[in-house]
Amino acid sequence: MSKALFLYSSREGQTKKIFQYIDKHLADFECDVIDLHTVGDVDFSTYDKILVGASIRYGHLNKKLYQFIENNLKQLESTKVAFFCVNLTARKEDQGKDTPEGSAYIKTFLKKSPWKPELIGVFAGALYYPRYNWFDKMMIKFIMSMTGGETDTTKEVEYTNWEKVALFADKFKEL
Template identity: 35%
Template sequence: MARVLIVYESKYGQTQKIAQYIANKIRNTGIETDILEDHQKEIVGLAKYDGVIVGGAVYARGFPHKLQEWAHRHADVLNETTSAFFSVCLGILENTPKAKKEEREIVQGFFKKTGWCPQQWRIFAGGLKYSKYNWFIKNIMKRIAKQEGSDTDTARDYEYTNWQDVDEFVNDFLVALKTAPRHYEIPNRADTPSLGL
């Protein structure tokens, strides 16, 4: 039976929500699926997974440093397995060619820095989690939201993720997982690569 790992980092909760949604969709097909947020510091043998999905949100035009370090450290194994990446970003809501180009460049920059080239990747809109922001971040996000014509009532949170897009991402991953041969076998050695986050 195939086994899938989902690794993510979430600061305000929307990336976590998307990762858990993806995990549940894959589990519902009968595939064993583990999910790990990198602050948990668990050690898991990465090579035993047939597929890996990694997700992170964009902050200040980049991804969390821990997530980038993890992907760089495991790039060789990730490149030998069925893998996918999802980015969570509010900027994708700005429906202009310039904004879309910038979002793509941020993701491609992540791949360049880590040396990992997943078979597929997607950008999802995130949310405005005003209830989780401190005073400073809340005011910055409100100002940005106002400039973009988005929601500015800080008394509530807003979610913009298109779950149909997430479903399509999962379906594409499952097709790739089913059709791709497994290239990376678990070494019969004590130093099996570990998922040290």
């Protein structure tokens, strides 16, 4: 059985939820799912493939992702590794915001990161208004009002396109 390492950077849990979906989709893989923020040293040689996923908050990926890349660049470049980004802008599939070519966040990531993954995915996240603190709730509501999104702070809305996640999982399997 092939072995995969899933490293996630998530704020409210949607990135981890996407990993759990991919794990079920890759039935012929044994998958270890680890929080990128707490992972120590990783021996990449014990895995056939690595998948890194991170969410955007207020326009940025978590700094710990970049630190992880810096500390593990050599291993990332010598292993079958893919990356995906989760953000609310990707809900605009009709505008191509859910593609690496159309995602401003991926463009920024590729400029800032010395690592250039061979497979990149972009998935829409979820709005969990009731779970946010007051400040985050108001800021996200403001951003969503500017971008034509949901502004009812009593709602939780999942924008993730699970079919697209399944297609990405298939591509990851073929790496």
